[in-house]
Amino acid sequence: MTIAAPRSQLSTHEVFNQPEPRLRDPFADDPALRGALGPDLGADADLIALGAALGSAAMREAARDAQTRLPELRTFDRAGRRIDEVHFHPGYHQLMALGLEAGYAATAWDGTGSHLKHAAINYMFSQVEPGVCCPMTMTYAAVPALDANPALATLWQPRLTARGYDPTRRPVAEKSAVTLGMAMTEKQGGSDVRANSTRAVPDGEGYRLHGHKWFCSAPMCDGFLTLAHLPEGISCFLVPRWLPDGSRNAFTILRLKDKLGNKANASSEIEYDGTWALLLGEPGRGVQTIIEMVHHTRLDTAIAPAALMRAALAEAVHWAGGRTTFQRRLIDQPLMRAVLADLALESEAALLLSLDVARAFDDPARRPYARLSVALAKFLSNKRAPGMIYECMECLGGMGYVEDTPLPMLYREAPLNSIWEGSGNVICLDILRTLIKEPEAGAQLKARLDAARGLDARFDAALVAHRSRWPNLPPEAEARWFAESLAMLLTGAVMLADSPVAGEWLTTRLGEARGTITGAMGAIDAGPVLARV
Ligand SMILES: Cc1cc2nc3c(=O)[nH]c(=O)nc-3n(C[C@H](O)[C@H](O)[C@H](O)COP(=O)(O)OP(=O)(O)OC[C@H]3O[C@@H](n4cnc5c(N)ncnc54)[C@H](O)[C@@H]3O)c2cc1C
Structure with missing residues (x-):
């Protein structure tokens, strides 16, 4: 015979002094921000829409997923071929799409906004999910650096500022929207990048890189600005993740960093082993x-x-x-x-x-x-x-x-x-x-x-x-x-x-x-x- 446990007569589950979570709209609910942006931007339709989206239950859930369902490194396909890809939770992709479509990387450059508007977008996004801001910020910031090479600028800039998100793995020319990361820091030197040891060797119209980068956040970007030595001195290169013929560039992800925070962002260690790259700017003037x-x-x-x-x-x-x-x-x-x-x-x-x-x-x-x-x-x-x-x-x-x-x-x-x-x-x-x-x-x-x-x-x-x-x-x-x-x-x-x-x-x-x-x-x-x- 089983004896039913008595129902508790205690009232410990009556909750009356725990404030309920609040879904705060980071634009509508921020008078200081709207005031500081001035009458025009303070009532900007894009910012109003982004604030409402970031304040929604769906985006808060996506943010929590992106922060807690961590990026996973997939080194090989099932046949044993190297793929060096990072798999993200759908919440991560949802947030990337929201930010890039709202103009995070574009609005300062495409004539629709300004750096001030970009700042407002960053300010709102960073409150909800700071990890995805890393690749979006780098994409925004890479745009003017590409002016150093007109051919690369023509190929990349319209896609960096396209107000879209396309995480598919294809050569840049086949995509309408791309992201760009940065890989400077090496084991020997982060602040002092002249201590870097990566070398570049000419190969046809491009170069082959040999070396490593100790930090490369967002390794699923479509390309990276990186530094390597030429005889003229340290120089800047653009490394595409995929080659123009549709094959993978040599880009080995050694491991993902186990970090204090910024969990949604897959900061990695990478290796260049004959990695194809194009020179950006003059040789020896990489910094x-x-x-x-x-x-x-x-x-x-x-x-x-x-x-x-x-x-x-x-x-x-x-x-x-x-x-x-x-x-x-x-x-x-x-x-x-x-x-x-x-x-x-x-x-x-x-x-x-x-x-x-x-x-x-x-x-x-x-x-x-x-x-x-x-x-x-x-x-x-x-x-x-x-x-x-x-x-x-x-x-x-x-x-x-x-x-x-x-x-x-x-x-x-x-x-x-x-x-x-x-x-x-x-x-x-x-x-x-x-x-x-x-x-x-x-x-x-x-x-x-x-x-x-x-x-x-x-x-x-x-x-x-x-x-x-x-x-x-x-x-x-x-x-x-x-x-x-x-x-x-x-x-x-x-x-x-x-x-x-x-x-x-x-x-x-x-x-x-x-x-x-x-x-x-x-x-x-x-x-x-x-x-x-
Ligand atoms: C989560 C995360 C993601 C990152 N993502 C990227 C990325 O995508 N791409 C990339 O290239 N890098 C990335 N980094 C690397 C980051 O930019 C470097 O860690 C940073 O620049 C510092 O370099 P370091 O680690 O080599 O430190 P060091 O250069 O060795 O510096 C160590 C300390 O010494 C101090 N210091 C240095 N020089 C002097 C001096 N002359 N006088 C006094 N103090 C000095 C510095 O301020 C610092 O406090 C990332 C780092 C983190 C934590």
Whole structure:
């Protein structure tokens, strides 16, 4: 005889103090973004549609699948022939199609938009699934680098900017839409690419490459910009994944990296063994050629941390609004309000700084400023993102540490944009180098800062302090302090020009009533700041 277990009389499954997940539209539900984009882009039909798609349950599910059903390396076909392919979950392909069709890689180049619009697309996408942004960003960034070879530009550029996604494996000429990756880093050197050992040997109209790349994200791209040595020096090449005759190029994927985050993106180690490639730019000028691509990928590495912060902040504010402790909603508790307001200021400042940089990308006359400001924004926002996102995580208490919420994913993602495309120190040294080699960059930055003088006493005092501390460039060992100070001043100038909460930012960042930890500051009026989240 079996005895039925008694039904529990306990009410532990009656849930009333756990905020429900929110499907946030990263455009419609972001007044700070829409305001910062201005009246036209702030009401742009493409961005409205993309926001709605990214906020949908279907895309959130696709993102979760892409992050948790990991890419799989398939080295051989069943007959034992090498194929070196990566198999992705359909969610990955869904997101790639959404982004590329929305103009992620195209809108800055095809006359329909701008780098600012591209920045807005990246900002929204990075909040939902940052891994797929890597191949889309590289595709966007490769477009101007191809100008170095008119024949390659004619073949590739229309397909890179085609507003479509075609993951089939075929030669580029047979496809209407393609993606392009980058493979520079080797075991011997990432920042110092001149230490690379890959060699190129002429072969007819092309070259054969012999060597390896230690990091090659998105190895299923249709082609890659890569570096290899010629007798003239390190040179830039385009490696197509498939040869014009329809056969596979020699492109061995040794393994996929087991990474902290960025899980949807299949970062790999690859080997060149007689790999066919075409020269891009002049022999011996490879770094100068590929730097055009790096300049544009850097824009995205300055936007992405702002996006990750925004996504984390939205979760924190939503949670605090729906969670009660000690008979009061968290969002109504003064200390939690201070923490959230501080986090919101951090998020808004990073957003405005990155959009200011994107605007400079749209103005050829401000190219020197763009080169300098993108480095300042990349450095500052990425250094602040991990700590900021951790604080957002803590606002959720224990649930912030649990994978049911997006906080663990965002936290794992947070350090990445600082590391690639020029790690922190390298970026700071690059800032010094730009100031020495491109006086116009320093002059344009100075003009930007001077334009903000007289608007706020705290800003003025900080500017005077910076200039007295560094009448000239600092010694190399002080480059981080110098870059941080300059980036904070630039943020102050941007906030003063564009943000209704500039006063709160200046009080808490350049004023004195503040410790170094989030929320450790004198009271500010949190209402207007939180109203923008
Ligand atoms: C997930 C992921 C994906 C990636 N995808 C790609 C890809 O698709 N293609 C690609 O080419 N690369 C890729 N990378 C590689 C990335 O760009 C490099 O890791 C990065 O450029 C740093 O190079 P490194 O690892 O060789 O470090 P190193 O160059 O050895 O640098 C190590 C540290 O030393 C510091 N440093 C270097 N020089 C100096 C100096 N003179 N003074 C003071 N400090 C210094 C750096 O800032 C860094 O902190 C990827 C990396 C990651 C993590």
